[in-house]
Amino acid sequence: MSPAPLKREVYLLSRIGTKDSHTLAAYRASGGYKALEKVLTGGFTPQQVTQLVKDSGLRGRGGAGFSTGLKWSFMPDPAKDPRPRYLAVNADESEPGTCKDRVLMEKDPHGLVEGILIACFAMRVRTAYVYVRGEYRASYARVAAAIAEARAAGLVGEKILGTDFACDIWMHQGAGAYICGEETGLMESLEGKRGHPRPKPPFPAGFGLWGQPTTVNNVETLANVPFILERGADWFKSLGTPKSPGNILIGISGHVARPGVYELPLGISARTVLEESAGGVWHGKKLKAWLPGGSSTGFLPGSAIDVAMDHDSIREAGSMLGTGAMVMLDETACTVRAMQVIARFYDHESCGQCSQCREGTQWLAQIFARLERGQGRMQDIELLSSLANGMAPGKTICALSDAAAIPTHAAVKHFRAEMEEHVRLGRCPLLAPGAPATHELEEAHA
Amino acid sequence: MTKIILNGREVEVDPKKPLIAACHEHASHVPMYCYHPGLSPVGSCRICQVEVKQGEMPARVVVACRTPVAEGMIVNTEAPKAHEARRQCLEFLLKNHPLDCPICDKAGECDLQDYAFQENQGEGRSVEPRRKLEKRKPLGEVIVLDQERCILCSRCVRFFEEVTEKPQLTVAGLGSRSVIATFGDRPLTGNYQGNVADICPVGALTLQAFRFQARVWNLSKAPSTCGECSRGCAISVEVLRKGEIKRVRPRHEPEVNDWWMCDHGRFAFPRLNEGGRLAGALARGANGLEPCELEDALDEAADLFRVHGRPLVVASPWLTLEEGQRLLALGRALGSECLFVSPEPSPLADDFLHTGDPCPNRRGLTELGFTAAPAADVIARLAGAESALLIGERVAELVGEEALAALPAALRLVLVDTHPLDARAARLELGAPDASERTGTWLNVDGHRGALGIARSAPPGVPPLTRTLDELVRRVEAGAPTSPTPGRAR
Numbered sequence: 035m036s037p038a039p040l041k042r043e044v045y046l047l048s049r050i051g052t053k054d055s056h057t058l059a060a061y062r063a064s065g066g067y068k069a070l071e072k073v074l075t076g077g078f079t080p081q082q083v084t085q086l087v088k089d090s091g092l093r094g095r096g097g098a099g100f101s102t103g104l105k106w107s108f109m110p111d112p113a114k115d116p117r118p119r120y121l122a123v124n125a126d127e128s129e130p131g132t133c134k135d136r137v138l139m140e141k142d143p144h145g146l147v148e149g150i151l152i153a154c155f156a157m158r159v160r161t162a163y164v165y166v167r168g169e170y171r172a173s174y175a176r177v178a179a180a181i182a183e184a185r186a187a188g189l190v191g192e193k194i195l196g197t198d199f200a201c202d203i204w205m206h207q208g209a210g211a212y213i214c215g216e217e218t219g220l221m222e223s224l225e226g227k228r229g230h231p232r233p234k235p236p237f238p239a240g241f242g243l244w245g246q247p248t249t250v251n252n253v254e255t256l257a258n259v260p261f262i263l264e265r266g267a268d269w270f271k272s273l274g275t276p277k278s279p280g281n282i283l284i285g286i287s288g289h290v291a292r293p294g295v296y297e298l299p300l301g302i303s304a305r306t307v308l309e310e311s312a313g314g315v316w317h318g319k320k321l322k323a324w325l326p327g328g329s330s331t332g333f334l335p336g337s338a339i340d341v342a343m344d345h346d347s348i349r350e351a352g353s354m355l356g357t358g359a360m361v362m363l364d365e366t367a368c369t370v371r372a373m374q375v376i377a378r379f380y381d382h383e384s385c386g387q388c389s390q391c392r393e394g395t396q397w398l399a400q401i402f403a404r405l406e407r408g409q410g411r412m413q414d415i416e417l418l419s420s421l422a423n424g425m426a427p428g429k430t431i432c433a434l435s436d437a438a439a440i441p442t443h444a445a446v447k448h449f450r451a452e453m454e455e456h457v458r459l460g461r462c463p464l465l466a467p468g469a470p471a472t473h474e475l476e477e478a479h480a
Numbered sequence: 481m482t483k484i485i486l487n488g489r490e491v492e493v494d495p496k497k498p499l500i501a502a503c504h505e506h507a508s509h510v511p512m513y514c515y516h517p518g519l520s521p522v523g524s525c526r527i528c529q530v531e532v533k534q535g536e537m538p539a540r541v542v543v544a545c546r547t548p549v550a551e552g553m554i555v556n557t558e559a560p561k562a563h564e565a566r567r568q569c570l571e572f573l574l575k576n577h578p579l580d581c582p583i584c585d586k587a588g589e590c591d592l593q594d595y596a597f598q599e600n601q602g603e604g605r606s607v608e609p610r611r612k613l614e615k616r617k618p619l620g621e622v623i624v625l626d627q628e629r630c631i632l633c634s635r636c637v638r639f640f641e642e643v644t645e646k647p648q649l650t651v652a653g654l655g656s657r658s659v660i661a662t663f664g665d666r667p668l669t670g671n672y673q674g675n676v677a678d679i680c681p682v683g684a685l686t687l688q689a690f691r692f693q694a695r696v697w698n699l700s701k702a703p704s705t706c707g708e709c710s711r712g713c714a715i716s717v718e719v720l721r722k723g724e725i726k727r728v729r730p731r732h733e734p735e736v737n738d739w740w741m742c743d744h745g746r747f748a749f750p751r752l753n754e755g756g757r758l759a760g761a762l763a764r765g766a767n768g769l770e771p772c773e774l775e776d777a778l779d780e781a782a783d784l785f786r787v788h789g790r791p792l793v794v795a796s797p798w799l800t801l802e803e804g805q806r807l808l809a810l811g812r813a814l815g816s817e818c819l820f821v822s823p824e825p826s827p828l829a830d831d832f833l834h835t836g837d838p839c840p841n842r843r844g845l846t847e848l849g850f851t852a853a854p855a856a857d858v859i860a861r862l863a864g865a866e867s868a869l870l871i872g873e874r875v876a877e878l879v880g881e882e883a884l885a886a887l888p889a890a891l892r893l894v895l896v897d898t899h900p901l902d903a904r905a906a907r908l909e910l911g912a913p914d915a916s917e918r919t920g921t922w923l924n925v926d927g928h929r930g931a932l933g934i935a936r937s938a939p940p941g942v943p944p945l946t947r948t949l950d951e952l953v954r955r956v957e958a959g960a961p962t963s964p965t966p967g968r969a970r
Contacts, residue, residue: 211654228651233523233546384655386632387524393572396656400608417605424568429541431523 040299041273045261046254046281047297050141056176058183061144067189069260070148073155074197083156087259090267091279095134096124096252097327097356099278099345102259108239109157109247119247121154121162122224123256125177126208126215128167129328130379131359134283135253137295139166139173142257143180147203149256151194152263154201157249162203165220168210178205212383216432217250219385230385231432254283274300278344282358286312289319289364301344307360308339319364323448327356329376330437332444333369353444368464369449370456371472373441374402380438391435394425398442405453407473408461415453419446484553493549500528500544508557511566511595513573513681514633515545518739519642522546525633526569527595531559541565567599574604576611576656577682578628586683588696592631593682613659619649620667622674622743623685627659630684636660636676643740644672644832660684671742671828678729679739687727689747694718694726703731705922705930707798707915708745709826710837712924713737715745717916717935725749725916725935735928742834744826752914758900760941762909769900769909774941778948781869781894781908782955785814788867788892794858794879795820795850796872796897797839799945800920800932804841804848806949807871813956816869819861820845821878822852835925844923859883867892872945873914876901896948911942918944 049055049064061067073083088103109119123146127135138146150162164181166174181203184190192200206224213219214229221243223229242248258280262270271279278300284307287293291313298307304326308314315321321336326343331354334341341351348355363372381399386392401418404410419442426439445453455463465471470478482495486506493502498521503510513525523546532547533539533554541562544555556562574596581587596602613627632651637660640648648668652661662668677687699718706713706728714733720726728749730741761777762769785791793816795807811818822839829836839845839852846852853861858879862868868891870876876884876897885903887893893905898914917938922930938944 213654233543381656382654386651386653386655386658387522387634388526389524389569389572389631390526392632392656392658393575397572397575397606397608404608411607420605424565424572429526429529429565429569 040301042299043273044297046257046283050137055141056143058144058187066144067148069263070151071195073152073263074195074199080156080158083152086267087262090262090270092258092262093278094252095254095282099355102255105249106157109249112158117246119159120243121150121157121159122220122243122248122250123150123162123164123253124215124220124250125164125166125253126220128212128215129330129357129359131287131325131328131361132357133285134295136170136173138253138257140176143177145257145260146177146253147180147184149259150203151201152259153251153256155199160200163206163224164203165206165208165224168208174205174207213385213434220250221248230387233431275344277346284358284360286360288362289316290362291316301342304341304343305339307343308362315362315364321362322365322367323363323369325361326353328359329379330440331356332440333448335448366464368462369452370406373445374406376441377402377438384434388430388435390425391430394421394435395438397421398438405456407471408456408459410457412457415446415450418442482549482551484549484555486555487557495549498545499547499549502549503544503557510544510557512545513591513631514635516635516679519635519638522634527566529562529565531556531562570595570599570601573631575606578610584683585686585691590683591681619662620673622688623668623677624688624691625660626684629682630660631682632658633681635679636685639676639679644670646670671744671834672740674743674746675740690727694720699726702933702935704933704935706741706745707840708748710835710840710842710925711736711833712840712922712930713741713745713833715741719936724753736924737833740833744828744834752916756899757939758897758909758911759939760911762900764907777908777910778951778955782952784867784892784894784907785956790815791867791869792861792865793818793869794875796875796878797822797841798873798915799841799845800922801844802920803945803949804845804850806946806953808848810949810953810956813953818850819853819858820850821855821858821875823855823878841922843925843927855879862887862891865891869894871896873898873912910948911939912945913938913942
C-alpha cells in the first residue's frame with residue numbers, strides 16, 4: 035500500500051542459519067563486536083551514542099514502540115545522581131503468538147550481548163540483567179554461554195577491550211509468569227519478590243531496580259543497536275517508514291503454510307508477509323481474522339490484510355503493532371473460541387492486584403466460555419463491552435487489564451454476528467452436527 | 481501547605497499526604513479499600529478514582545491514594561467519569577463477593593457494604609458462579625480468614641510488613657485465584673494480630689473472639705484508654721446493650737498508638753465481664769462481712785482511721801490522676817504515706833507499643849507523690865501496720881489475695897475495690913468502679929494524658945472513686961468521731 039516499495043535488507047537475522055552462529059568465533063568472523071569497538075575506541079561519548087540511537091528513530095520492539103534513544107536519555111546524569119544504575123533486558127517473551135526474541139537469543143546471542151554493552155556504555159550502566167522467560171531454557175543456555183565467552187575474551191567485566199569501560203551482565207530465569215514481562219513486574223521479580231507491577235510514577239529511570247535508575251529494553255531492540263552504531267542512523271532510517279524505521283521481526287503463526295519468524299521492514303504490507311513470507315493461508319483457505327501483534331492487540335478482520343505493518347498504520351486500522359506477532363485464523367476457525375482462549379490466558383496471568391483486572395479478566399473468560407459452549411445470552415455481548423470499558427484504558431496499575439479489554443472490544447466489533455449465532459443456535463455454528471465441541475474434547479482429555 | 485481546588489472550593493492541604501487524605505480531611509467522601517492512612521499506598525483496589533486537572537493538561541481520572549497534591553490542582557471527586565470508574569470498580573469487587581452480610585461480623589462497619597449501599601448497587605450483572613474458597617480458615621488463634629469475602633486489598637500484608645516489621649502474611653496464587661496466606665500455613669504469631677481485623681475493609685479477617693458475638697450497630701462505643709500497660713493506647717470500649725463488653729478496639733491517637741493496639745490489651749476485657757463484683761458496702765459484724773449502708777461504711781472507715789491513726793495507704797496502679805489527688809489529700813489528712821502497688825514487669829514488652837510496665841498511670845501517680853511498691857513490700861508493710869486502706873480497681877488481687885488473707889485480724893483493713901476480699905483483716909469493704917465504669921486521666925509513659933470513658937454504668941451502690949474519697953476526706957477532716965455503731969467490732 036505504500037507508494038514507494040520498501041527497501042529490503044536483512045541484518046537482524048543475517049547470521050541465523052550460518053554454522054555455529056551462536057559462538058563468539060562465528061560472531062566475530064561476521065563482523066561482530068565491531069560496533070562495540072567503534073564506540074569504545076572511536077572517541078564516542080555516551081551522549082553521542084544515545085543521540086545516534088535517538089536520531090535513528092529506533093522504537094522499542096517489546097510492544098509499546100517507544101523511542102529507544104529517548105528512553106535512554108531519561109536516565110539521570112551520573113554527575114548529579116551518583117546512584118548505581120541498571121539495564122534490565124526484557125527477554126521474558128510471553129505474549130501469545132510471539133517467538134522472535136527466542137530466535138535471536140538461541141541463534142545470535144552475541145548480537146544481544148553487544149547491544150547490551152553499547153546500551154550500558156550510553157547510559158553509563160555498570161550492571162545489566164537479562165531476564166529470560168522460564169520456559170526458554172535453550173535461550174538461557176545460549177545467552178549464558180555467550181556472556182561467559184565474552185567475559186573470557188575481555189568483552190564483559192572490567193577494562194572491556196582495554197578501555198576503562200566496565201560492565202557486568204547477569205542472567206535471571208523467570209518462573210513462567212506473563213506479568214513478569216511487564217517492566218515493573220520484571221523488576222520486582224528480579225528483586226526476588228512477586229511479580230506485581232508497580233504503580234507509575236515513579237518511573238524506572240528514577241526509581242527502578244532496587245530503587246535505582248533503571249532502563250528496561252527488549253531483546254530485539256538491543257539487537258538493533260550494534261547495527262545502528264556500525265552503519266549509522268541514516269542507514270537505519272533508509273529502512274522501514276519515516277515514523278517507524280528499521281526492520282522488525284515478524285513471527286507469523288496460525289493457519290499459514292509456512293509459519294516462522296521473518297525479518298521485514300516496518301511498513302511492509304501484512305498481505306506481503308502472509309503471502310510471500312508465510313506462503314499464504316494454509317490449504318488454500320480464506321483468511322477470516324488475524325492478530326497483528328500478539329494476543330493483546332485485538333483482532334482485525336481478514337479484509338484488513340492490506341494494512342502496513344508499522345505502529346501508526348495498524349493503530350489507524352484499529353489495532354496495534356505490538357510485538358509484530360501475527361496470528362492468522364482461516365475461515366474454519368471459530369473466533370469466539372479464539373477469544374475464549376485469549377480471555378482465559380489473561381484470567382490466568384493477571385497478577386490480581388487491581389480489582390478490575392483480577393475480577394474482570396475472570397469475568398470475560400467466563401462469558402466467552404459460555405458463549406463458546408452455546409450457553410451465552412444476547413445481553414452478554416453488551417456486557418462484554420461494558421466490562422471491557424470498566425477495565426481500560428488506564429484504569430489499572432499496568433496494561434494487562436487493557437490487554438484483555440482491547441481484544442474484547444475488537445471481538446465485539448468484528449465478531450458480533452458470530453457470537454449472536456452461537457447464542458441463537460446454542461452451539462458453535464462451525465461445528466459439524468453431532469461433532470463434539472471443543473470444551474467437550476478438552477474435558478474428555480482432562 | 482498546598483492550595484488545591486477540591487470540588488469547587490479552595491482548600492489548604494498537607495503536601496506530604498496523598499490526595500485521598502486531602503479529600504477526607506475536607507469531607508469529600510472518597511471510598512478506599514487498599515489505602516489506609518497508617519500504611520503505604522499501593523493503589524491496587526482502584527476504588528478511589530477521582531478526576532484531577534493540572535495546568536493545561538486535560539482532566540484525568542486517577543487513583544487519589546497514589547496521587548500527590550500539587551499547587552493549583554483542580555480535583556473533582558464527583559465528576560461523571562470518576563464516579564462511573566468507581567462504580568465499575570465496585571461492580572468488579574462485588575462479582576465474587578459472597579454477599580453474606582446477614583451473617584458477617586463486619587456488616588454495619590464494612591467499607592464494601594457501605595459503598596455498595598451508597599451507590600445503590602443492589603443487583604449485579606454477573607450470572608457466573610461465585611468463587612468457592614475457604615470460609616473459615618484460622619490464621620492462628622486470634623484471626624479467622626474468610627477467603628471468599630477477601631477483596632485482596634493487602635492491608636493485612638502491609639500491616640505486618642510495615643507496622644510490626646515482622647512480615648507474616650502474603651498474597652499467594654495469581655489473579656482471580658489469589659488468596660491471603662501465611663508461609664506454609666503457619667499460624668500467625670505475635671502480640672499484634674488483632675489489628676488486621678480492624679483494618680480489614682471487609683469481613684475477611686475476623687477476630688475469633690468476636691465472631692457471631694454481636695451486630696456492631698447494637699454496640700455502644702465509649703472512647704477510653706487501655707490500662708494493660710503504661711503505653712495507654714487510645715481505645716474504644718464497645719458494650720452490648722449496656723451490659724457486656726464485647727470488643728475493645730484501638731482508636732486513632734497519633735501521639736500514642738496511631739491506629740494500633742496489642743492483643744494483650746485488646747483481649748483483657750473478658751475479666752471485666754466476669755461478675756463477682758463488690759456492690760455497695762460490707763462491714764464486719766458478728767457473722768463476718770455483712771452488707772451495710774454506704775454512708776455508715778464511710779463513717780466507720782473515717783472513725784477507724786482516726787482511732788488507729790496513720791493507716792498505710794495502698795493504691796491500685798489503675799488509679800487516675802483525679803483519684804490520686806484526692807487520695808493524697810486523704811493521706812495528708814491522716815498523716816499517711818501513700819503507696820501504689822507495682823506488679824512484676826510483663827515479658828510482653830517490645831519495641832512497638834507494649835512497655836512491659838503493667839501500671840498504666842505509673843508516671844501520673846509518681847509525679848503526684850506516690851511511691852511504687854512491689855506486692856511483697858506491700859505485704860511486709862501491712863504486716864507491721866495497725867490499720868490500712870487498700871483502694872482502687874483490683875488492688876487486692878494485685879497485692880495478692882492469699883497473702884492478704886493470711887494477715888492477722890489485728891490489722892484493721894479497709895478495702896475499696898471492684899471485687900470483695902475474703903480476709904479476716906478486712907473490716908470494711910466498699911465497691912469501686914472498674915476502668916470501663918469511670919472517667920479520669922492516666923499519664924502514660926511519655927506523659928500523654930489518656931482519658932478514661934464510661935462505657936457502662938457501675939454496679940448499683942458503687943459510686944465513683946472520687947466521690948468515695950471526697951466523702952472520706954470530708955469525714956476525716958471534720959474531726960469529731962461519730963458515735964460508734966453498737967455491735968460492731970472496732
